[in-house]
Amino acid sequence: MTGLAAVVLLMVLAYAVFSQANREAPVSAAGASNAAVVANLTGVDNVAADRSHDEPLAELGVAPSTDDPAAQAREQAHRQDAAAGK
Structure with a gap:
């Protein structure tokens, strides 16, 4: 019981x-x-650059990007070919 009281006392002192x-x-x-000035240096000018981090799998080439309609069409064609057994 004394050990428990000592630990609680140490925790209160640390807090x-x-x-x-x-x-x-x-x-x-x-x-x-x-x-405050340094934190505001970046601003909102880099919105397009920030969007690239929204899709980490597309950056790695594992999944198609949702911004590229041609990639979406290729992915859809690939899925249809796979479903048809080609």
Whole structure:
């Protein structure tokens, strides 16, 4: 029972230390960049580049891309050939 009480006491002390550390203001060095400005540098100009990550299987060549109608037609023809036993 004493061991259990000791573990609970250590957990409470660790929680107190870490919660106090989270409440402190972040230290900023002179001449350092502003985190809010750096986070907004990318903007929404890269929407087309972000769409390429929506289909990881298409990037690997395992599955056809949904953006390419010709690839969809080839996949459909392949499925029909496979279903017909060709």
